[in-house]
Amino acid sequence: MSKIKITQVRSTIKRSKRQKATITALGLGKINRSKEVTATPQILGMVEKVKHLVRVEEL
Known part of the structure; x- marks a missing residue:
């Protein structure tokens, strides 16, 4: 599976x-x-719920 970098921005x-x-x-x-x-899928679902607070980058 691919990796993503999640950064909190807000x-x-x-x-x-x-x-x-x-x-x-x-x-x-x-x-x-x-x-x-x-x-x-679990991580992507969590990111979707707080997408207005984080920035996501594919690695």
Whole structure:
């Protein structure tokens, strides 16, 4: 499977608990923090839910 790099670009302040939990589950939590993960359907679904807070790059 391909790998993707997820970078948080916006704050989770004033966001729902669900979105904050998704950001934490992706291994993020601070602006400009990045994580390289395998692009599984579960990860892609989580990214879709917080796409307004993160930037995604294919590796």
